[in-house]
Amino acid sequence: MTTxxxxxxxxxxxxxxxxxxxxxxxxxVNAPMIRHWCEALGHPVPADGTAPAPMLQVWTMRGLSTHxxxxxxxxxxGAYDELLALLDGAxxxxxxxxxxxxxxxxxxxxxxxxxxxxxxxxxxxxKTTRLGSGHFVTTRMDVRADGELAGRHRFxxxxxxxxxxxxxxxxxxxxxxxRDNAGYWEGVERHELLIQRCSSCGTLRLPWLPGCNTCxxxxxxxxxxxxxxxxFSRVVVHHPPFPAFAxxxxxxxxxxxxxxxxxxxxxxxxxDKVRIGMPVALEFRHADGEPAVPVFRAEV
Amino acid sequence: MTGPGVRTGDVxxxxxxxxxxxxxxxxxxxxxxxxxxxxxxxxxxxxxxxxVFLNILTTGGLVGRYLAGHFGPSAVLRSLRVRLGAPAxxxxxxxxxxxxxxxxxxxxxxxxxxxxxxxxxxxxxxxxEVGGG
Ligand SMILES: [Zn+2]
Numbered sequence: 001m002t003t004x005x006x007x008x009x010x011x012x013x014x015x016x017x018x019x020x021x022x023x024x025x026x027x028x029v030n031a032p033m034i035r036h037w038c039e040a041l042g043h044p045v046p047a048d049g050t051a052p053a054p055m056l057q058v059w060t061m062r063g064l065s066t067h068x069x070x071x072x073x074x075x076x077x078g079a080y081d082e083l084l085a086l087l088d089g090a091x092x093x094x095x096x097x098x099x100x101x102x103x104x105x106x107x108x109x110x111x112x113x114x115x116x117x118x119x120x121x122x123x124x125x126x127k128t129t130r131l132g133s134g135h136f137v138t139t140r141m142d143v144r145a146d147g148e149l150a151g152r153h154r155f156x157x158x159x160x161x162x163x164x165x166x167x168x169x170x171x172x173x174x175x176x177x178x179r180d181n182a183g184y185w186e187g188v189e190r191h192e193l194l195i196q197r198c199s200s201c202g203t204l205r206l207p208w209l210p211g212c213n214t215c216x217x218x219x220x221x222x223x224x225x226x227x228x229x230x231x232f233s234r235v236v237v238h239h240p241p242f243p244a245f246a247x248x249x250x251x252x253x254x255x256x257x258x259x260x261x262x263x264x265x266x267x268x269x270x271x272d273k274v275r276i277g278m279p280v281a282l283e284f285r286h287a288d289g290e291p292a293v294p295v296f297r298a299e300v
Numbered sequence: 301m302t303g304p305g306v307r308t309g310d311v312x313x314x315x316x317x318x319x320x321x322x323x324x325x326x327x328x329x330x331x332x333x334x335x336x337x338x339x340x341x342x343x344x345x346x347x348x349x350x351x352v353f354l355n356i357l358t359t360g361g362l363v364g365r366y367l368a369g370h371f372g373p374s375a376v377l378r379s380l381r382v383r384l385g386a387p388a389x390x391x392x393x394x395x396x397x398x399x400x401x402x403x404x405x406x407x408x409x410x411x412x413x414x415x416x417x418x419x420x421x422x423x424x425x426x427x428x429e430v431g432g433g
Contacts, residue, residue: 033330037330037331037361039330040323040326040327040329040330040358041323041327041330041361041362041364041365042317042362042365043361043364043368044365044368044369044373046373047373052361052364052368053364053376053380054357054360054361054363054364054377054380055361057331057357058330058331058332058357061331061332061333062332063332063334064334094347094348096384097355097356097384098356098383098384099381099382099383099384100356100357100360100380100381100382101379101380101381102360102379102380103378103379104376104377104378104379104380107376131348162347162348163348238417239386239418239419240418240419246350247350
């Protein structure tokens with residue numbers, strides 16, 4: 001906690017310091033870049049030859065700066081690079097843009113030379129997001145065309161430590177085992193899927209419950225599933241992503257031959273080829289020393 | 301739809317834009333954003349994304365395209381604020397909707413929403429000068 005507070009104290013000292021001083025656009029405003037931008041985005045080309053307003057920041061971009069001396073706009077002030085390096089050093093190595101606010105005072109015309117100054121407006125305390133935990137950095141830029149203020153621009157990035165270190169395998173959620181379903185999970189661990197059966201009326205139930213919904217009896221024994229089933233219903237998960245699962249993937253509600261239904265992943269077939277009524281066979285999967293789980297293999 | 305005809309509560313017609321790999325890469329390059337996650341799928345995966353994704357400047361430009369397409373060439377964009385949500389990957393479809401939330405003189409405030417099947421990609425607020433007619 002203390003180290004985090006210390007870090008934030010250091011980060012906060014960058015507020016108000018310059019992010020770019022007397023920056024210069026690599027190219028003057030020009031018709032080819034305007035046309036290429038319009039072409040890429042499907043935007044109409046302005047008939048009066050001016051640049052579409054949302055291009056404001058484009059004229060200030062550093063470009064492919066891996067070739068020294070060829071990129072434009074390379075006037076980043078030391079304070080901004082220092083701030084980013086400090087965040088890199090604290091493990092916040094990844095970056096994503098989150099917000100952009102632009103104000104357009106007048107159109108930009110071909111031939112105009114772009115200059116800009118930017119200031120580090122704020123650095124947020126540590127925040128935890130879906131991507132990971134890190135700091136939001138907001139910069140504000142004044143863009144001038146031939147020396148005249150033409151637009152303002154506020155840009156926010158999140159510098160963060162990815163929630164998962166590269167190469168580290170995220171763990172799958174573990175089953176919730178309690179005294180009412182312990183026997184079920186013990187069966188799964190031995191690769192046996194046990195269906196509960198009411199000793200009084202014979203009704204089958206899955207998932208396991210303490211009593212029978214049909215007659216109310218709490219006496220039961222078990223019946224091992226034969227392993228045949230058909231897809232009763234299915235969904236494809238695209239979002240939100242869970243760290244251990246790579247979307248998109250299919251999750252099916254499978255009706256077992258015995259008549260009870262069970263949720264599970266479907267393997268052996270692409271996610272978009274899982275169909276209602278498709279026959280499936282029960283299998284058990286052990287993911288790297290984690291508890292076994294039932295899955296269903298599509299029967300082709 | 302330009303000029304004095306614009307009223308608070310006006311709803312903009314929906315615009316559907318397929319997010320292709322071509323759009324992601326062409327948009328990134330046209331906005332001079334050479335971050336590898338916008339053109340190199342392997343690099344994007346190494347950084348935890350399933351694929352390349354739209355850069356913020358392309359998203360902002362597409363919001364601009366949506367507004368320009370609706371309000372026509374005589375309208376002038378005064379300001380544009382965009383906030384990103386779920387990233388847009390190749391294979392996604394971006395659906396823009398919008399409505400006019402205020403009209404002050406000749407300036408209309410427009411709220412724009414760009415959604416994907418998996419959720420909100422962008423929320424935007426624009427002020428558009430629609431001309432006095
Ligand atoms: Zn019973």
